[in-house]
Amino acid sequence: LDAPYELLTPETAPAYVRSRPALHEHIDGGDIRSVREIGDGNLNLVFILADGAGRGLVLKQALPYVRLVGPSWPLGPDRARHEAESLRLHGRLAPGLVARLHDYDPDRYVLAIEDLSDHRVWRTALNDGLRHDGAAEAMGRYVAAVAFGTSVLGMDAAARAATLASSVNPELCLITEDLVFTEPYVDAGRNSVLPANEGDAAELAADRTMVDAMGRAKWTFMTRAEALVHGDLHTGSVMVRAADGEQGPVDSAKAFDPEFAFYGPVAFDLGALWGNYVIAAARATALGDDERAAWALGLCARTWDAFEAEFRRLWTDGRVDPRMFGDDLREHLLGTWRSEAWLFGAAKMTRRIVGLAKTTDIETLPPELREGAARGVLRTARRWVREREVDSAPRRAEEVAGELLGE
Ligand code: SR1
Ligand code: MG
Incomplete structure (x- = not known):
């Protein structure tokens, strides 16, 4: 599908990390050892990345359609902004009870979220x-x-x-x-x-x-x-x-x-x-x-x-x-x-x-x-x-x- 913005792939995810300064304190974009697509929800792409020091990061990107059904059900990607804004606000109100947002990219609708793979x-x-x-x-x-x-x-x-x-x-x-x-x-x-x-x-x-x-x-x-x-x-x-x-x-x-x-x-x-x-x-x-x-x-x-x-x-x-x-x-x-x-x-x-x-x-x-x-x-x-x-x-x-x- 032609998305109006570039979709992430396992191959492009490391370069994406390198392009986002806000992520550099969380993962070494020059030393990404693994990238896996782990999305099992109904709507989005989700990747988990790990670097050589064992640090991890989740990238979640809104697809322009409902993943569960496919491109026949278009869906605007603005939901990523809603997710980012509520993660930030909820995280301030309920510290420790909300996944931490490291970065939000409004051009490609990508959220970078803390790695919770020990959960x-x-x-x-x-x-x-x-x-x-x-x-x-x-x-x-x-x-x-x-x-x-x-x-x-x-x-x-x-x-x-x-x-x-x-x-x-x-x-x-x-x-x-x-x-x-x-x-x-x-x-x-x-x-x-x-x-x-x-x-x-x-x-x-x-x-x-x-x-x-x-x-x-x-x-x-x-x-x-x-x-x-x-x-x-x-x-x-x-x-x-x-x-x-x-x-x-x-x-x-x-x-x-x-x-x-x-x-x-x-x-x-x-x-x-x-x-x-x-x-x-x-x-x-x-x-x-x-x-x-x-x-x-x-x-x-x-x-x-x-x-x-x-x-x-x-x-x-x-x-x-x-x-x-x-x-x-x-x-x-x-x-x-x-x-x-x-x-x-x-x-x-x-x-x-x-x-x-x-x-x-x-x-x-x-x-x-x-x-x-x-x-x-x-x-x-x-x-x-x-x-x-x-x-x-x-x-x-x-x-x-x-x-x-x-x-
Ligand atoms: C078409 S999206 C289907 C469901 O996935 C989400 O988790 C929501 O519950 C939504 O209703
Ligand atoms: Mg969901």
Whole structure:
């Protein structure tokens, strides 16, 4: 494809590094020993480079189309700027919880990011049956720092308005609006399920309560500019590193890949995490590991509790304008977000079963196990949109999911 800017290749990546002075303190461009393309996401090129001293660097370049589909689905590369700007801002607000950006090249839409090859992508670690305790809490703190620090609570009005203006991200938001909120219920020709799950998908689309709830969720997503949210905070957007060995308590957990960042509802990021914890639990249930499924579901409350505690701490430490933003507002926000986490969680888990972009948690199961796992996730989503009205305690969300995944 003819891109309007030069695309990186393994052969050209070293010269690219040499051409970027900001990278010279991170890697020796004259002594690059290896370059590998490691992109496994849906949109971009990703290279990892190492020099003779063992130092590494990641180069990520936006392709002018959706990689998952190919050049027939063009996509503007401005998402790279959104990713760079949100990595910088989120990194300042949540130090240590966000992948570090070394450089951004606006002419070729290339980000240079710290090498995290001593970490693992959390989703693949989950798929391998590993536990990284503390990662769910770290992501709760990250969401809280962003919720507070990019909203009117933590930013003065003029700075927030300017940040909001430069964060308008219509192309990527449209992908979410279509793939997450609409297409699981109104097939645009991009959905797919196993033949054995076709009845489940049809029941889902015919479930008026679910469709109405997703209509509300979509409205909230499109209209509620609360904070500069990550926008795609699934377990594949988190890197984790165990302090000792391949699993156990983490000494590092970092969000990355915020190209979908925009001013939106805080609970969208919480729901993304919750929905993907349910998917991880569905995999464990399918593999007959109920204890692990319970552990995975328990991540919902771990993330929520850490989020709430950090948000309360930031609130107390100092909001920009406490004159009208009192404790009543704080409790209202927390109650709203807690309930909306169920709603967005339901949306996020459903789209990964029925819609275009699926997850390896489910897709790498043998087909005879995928059927039940997919059904359990869809049933959980449909129950979540109902049960959140009754009692929105995060532990209830876990219980409801546990009952339905095990059926
Ligand atoms: C067409 S892009 C499909 C999905 O990949 C990203 O991870 C987002 O979740 C998006 O919806
Ligand atoms: Mg991504």
